[in-house]
Each structure stands twice: as structure tokens, then as C-alpha cells.
Amino acid sequence: MKNKTIKLTISMAAVLGLSAVVMNVKANMTVYQLYLPTGNQYFMTDSTYEKSYDMKYGWTYQGVNWQAPSSGTAVYRTYNPNSGEHFFTTSHYEAAATVKAGWRWDNNGKSVFYSGGQEPVYRLYKSGQPHRYTPNISQVNSWANQGWKKEGIAFYAIYPNQNWSFDTMYYTYSAQKGDVHTPQFDYLNSNGQAISTYQNNNTYASYNNAIYNFNQNLAQVAADADYANWQARQKWSQQLNDLEVNLNQAQATVNAAQAQVKQYQILINQQQTYISEDQKEGLPTLQDQTLLNQYQINLDTANHNLTQTQATYNALLAKKNSLIATGTDYVKLSYNITRSVDNKKVTIHFNQSNKLAGKITNKPSNLTSVLSR
CATH class of the missing domain: 1.10.287 (Helix Hairpins)
Incomplete structure (x- = not known):
């Protein structure tokens, strides 16, 4: 994607590391998130220039938040020259109301990016605090427990397309507990790097939450098979x-x-x-x-x-x-993995082999997870 044309207007917002900008919207825009501890503010932009500029003034880059579609419902952005807060909305009337109250338009009142896709971005508000925006439903609930009011879905986004990666662990079936394993899928840090531990961050919140839930289900399947395996061997012994x-x-x-x-x-x-x-x-x-x-x-x-x-x-x-x-009785859990063409859905195909008194029976089952919800 070519760099967008950006025109900066120096103001009180610029002094705070903020800017009023004019930009040409392109397809598949990557939306970045930044955070300013002073004022407890969050800021979103698809401009790498604006991201770098704001970081020079104390903003912390928190990573890729999502991708905006090339078309859809316009998302308007206004900012408060006194507090430096930015406000995002798909309602031109709502944005204009803030301007009437003394706020200023970003991008000359045109869309800064578009709303579209299946990933909801939620908006919350707390008296005396800037609005907050997040696609992370866990973060929404956490903030709500701290007194923030849920204002519903602010707009929709396209979540970054990520590949499933996993740690392959094949089954074993010795006469010990804890010997049945399934693959554990990797999480992503804010830079998109695969990690083995769960991170509840805004950058890949939905992805990591989907992975976490899937890994929990996989762990339960392994635990159930392992317990059945142990029981079978105990019975034989x-x-x-x-x-x-x-x-x-x-x-x-x-x-x-x-x-x-x-x-x-x-x-x-x-x-x-x-x-x-x-x-x-x-x-x-x-x-x-x-x-x-x-x-x-x-x-x-x-x-x-x-x-x-x-x-x-x-x-x-x-x-x-x-x-x-x-020979000993046992429960053996084997599997193979398939993925959808768009790489959004992954399915674990299990086969549980049960050996009892010399007779082997097979019980197939599947577990499926979808990244885009």
C-alpha cells in the first residue's frame, strides 16, 4: 500500500503529540493503537507517519489493532484542542455535535477509515475520562467493572489474517497418568510473533481469546482421554x-x-x-x-x-x-489437523482407540475453532 498524503495542522493538540490530519483512504488499511498515560487516552490511526509523530510526544505504541476495509461506513474523528482527546464515531451527526461544542474535525470532516467486517469495536465512557475503544470483549467487561459505561459497538473492523501455528505433541500410552497429549496452539504478542503463553492484549485480543478457548477445549479432551487411559490400565492391572x-x-x-x-x-x-x-x-x-x-x-x-x-x-x-x-488395556488418542482455505477455521480430527480385553474399538470426534466471529 502506498503511503497516504498527510497534512498536519499545528495546534494545542500537536503540542500534546496529536494532530489534525488530511488523508487519502486506501484499501486494507492497518489501524494502529497508541496510548498516552497523561490523560489516560487511547488513539487510533492508520497513518504510519502520524503514529511515529505521536510517539515522539510520549505516546506508547501498542501494536496493530485491526485492519479497516477499503469501503463501508465512514468513521469520523474529531479532537478536543484543550484536552487532546480524540472521538471516533460512524455518526456524522454525533461528530458534528462535538464540533459544535468546540471540538475540531480531523481529515476535514471526511472519513479517517471505514467501518466494515465482522469484528466489533466497542466504545465505553466514564465521566471525566476520554472515551475508550477496544475489540477485546474481556477488556470491555474489565473496564465496565471499573465503572465505565458500555456504549455498544462503535464500528466494525477486519481482524488481521493470521496463520494457525501450534506445538505438535503426539500421543503416547504408557501406564502412567499425564501421557496423552494434543497440540497446543500458539498465541500472538503485540508484534504478531508466536508465543506459547496467553496474552490478553488489545492488538490480537479476539485471536488470542479464540486460541485460549480452543486450547482449553483441547486440554480437556486430552485430560479426559488421559483419565480414561489411566482407568483402563488400572483396571487391567x-x-x-x-x-x-x-x-x-x-x-x-x-x-x-x-x-x-x-x-x-x-x-x-x-x-x-x-x-x-x-x-x-x-x-x-x-x-x-x-x-x-x-x-x-x-x-x-x-x-x-x-x-x-x-x-x-x-x-x-x-x-x-x-x-x-x-496385553494391557489402554485408551490411545491420535489426531490430524485440517484448515480452511481462508485459514480462518481449524479442525482437530480425533480418533480415540479403546482396547478392552483384547478388543479394540474406535471413537472419532472433531473440535473446530473459527478465528473470525
Whole structure:
């Protein structure tokens, strides 16, 4: 864009670092914001010359506020030569009323830029203070809480077209909490540089607010998947632990059954020896034979119990080996990213894979954010 023609009129406003200007409006104008601590004033201009000029007189440059369209509703600017305040409005009648009250026109009463687009710029007023203008709804609410009166939307702007940038973090699924990740999108500082931390500034307020809300949603998706992942692994680990406990108990039961079998076998062998000795000496064997028969019954029962307990142990062992062979349960979150042609909309396409008892199911979902609201 070529530089605009600017004519300065020196006045009390110029001494304050302000100016009455004449400018030719061009397409895609970048609107800058400056702040003057003396008087607590905000100033907006699309003129790089005027921006640099005012900075020499104590104004602080706060960055690119938005872009004005090449056509649309005229935005008029007047200024107070006594206080140095600038007033912006799309109402020619309202601007003229300030001039009638002693204010002066900027740009000879012509538009200093245009109102258009989808980004609202709000105006607030507080008795004894200059008007304030901001596209940052969070800033609007903050000022309102400090006693500023909301005067609605002053005009509309085109927010700077920005690229989505993000820190790519791929999923992992170890048996630990905190291991499921999603991309975290970068914010912008007042110079348009990508930063990892949220900044609530006027320059890229809507952009950063949209990124913040999107990152919060992404973090919640990751947290939910991570918790589900942890639960799945805990459940699998608990199953394995329960099997270990049951196996230990089953082994103890098998050992007890084996001890009974061994005990009754010893008693039977001993009783058979008694019967053999009684027969050699011609003594009665009926009592010893009855006892031997009882021992044999007890042995048969003990062998049956041993067979059952051994079968129970073997079944538990097979279940444990199968659980280990199947592998741990898990929740795995994977994703890919797509963007719209105009780069205003970005969508995260998630796929959550759940593995439970060897069976894997997939659950797709999407999260979308739009920069222009």
C-alpha cells in the first residue's frame, strides 16, 4: 500500500503529540493503537507517519489493532484542542455535535477509515475520562467493572489474517497418568510473533481469546482421554493383581490337598503293615481292616479334592497367561489437523482407540475453532 498524503495542522493538540490530519483512504488499511498515560487516552490511526509523530510526544505504541476495509461506513474523528482527546464515531451527526461544542474535525470532516467486517469495536465512557475503544470483549467487561459505561459497538473492523501455528505433541500410552497429549496452539504478542503463553492484549485480543478457548477445549479432551487411559490400565492391572491373589490362594489349596493325600497314603501303608503282622500271628484283623477301608475312602476323597483344586489353579494360571499375552488395556488418542482455505477455521480430527480385553474399538470426534466471529 502506498503511503497516504498527510497534512498536519499545528495546534494545542500537536503540542500534546496529536494532530489534525488530511488523508487519502486506501484499501486494507492497518489501524494502529497508541496510548498516552497523561490523560489516560487511547488513539487510533492508520497513518504510519502520524503514529511515529505521536510517539515522539510520549505516546506508547501498542501494536496493530485491526485492519479497516477499503469501503463501508465512514468513521469520523474529531479532537478536543484543550484536552487532546480524540472521538471516533460512524455518526456524522454525533461528530458534528462535538464540533459544535468546540471540538475540531480531523481529515476535514471526511472519513479517517471505514467501518466494515465482522469484528466489533466497542466504545465505553466514564465521566471525566476520554472515551475508550477496544475489540477485546474481556477488556470491555474489565473496564465496565471499573465503572465505565458500555456504549455498544462503535464500528466494525477486519481482524488481521493470521496463520494457525501450534506445538505438535503426539500421543503416547504408557501406564502412567499425564501421557496423552494434543497440540497446543500458539498465541500472538503485540508484534504478531508466536508465543506459547496467553496474552490478553488489545492488538490480537479476539485471536488470542479464540486460541485460549480452543486450547482449553483441547486440554480437556486430552485430560479426559488421559483419565480414561489411566482407568483402563488400572483396571487391567487390578485384574492381574486379583489373579495373582487367587493363584496364591489356589496354590495353597493345592498344597493342602496334596498334604492330605500324602497323609492318608501313609496311614493306609501303616494299616496294611498292621494287618499283615496280625495275619502272621493269627490274630483277628477285622478292626484293622475296617480302619483301612475308612482310610482308603478318605484317600479317594483327598485325591478328588486335589484334582479339583489343581484344575482351579490351572484355569487361573491360563487366565493370567492369556491376560498377559493379550496385553494391557489402554485408551490411545491420535489426531490430524485440517484448515480452511481462508485459514480462518481449524479442525482437530480425533480418533480415540479403546482396547478392552483384547478388543479394540474406535471413537472419532472433531473440535473446530473459527478465528473470525
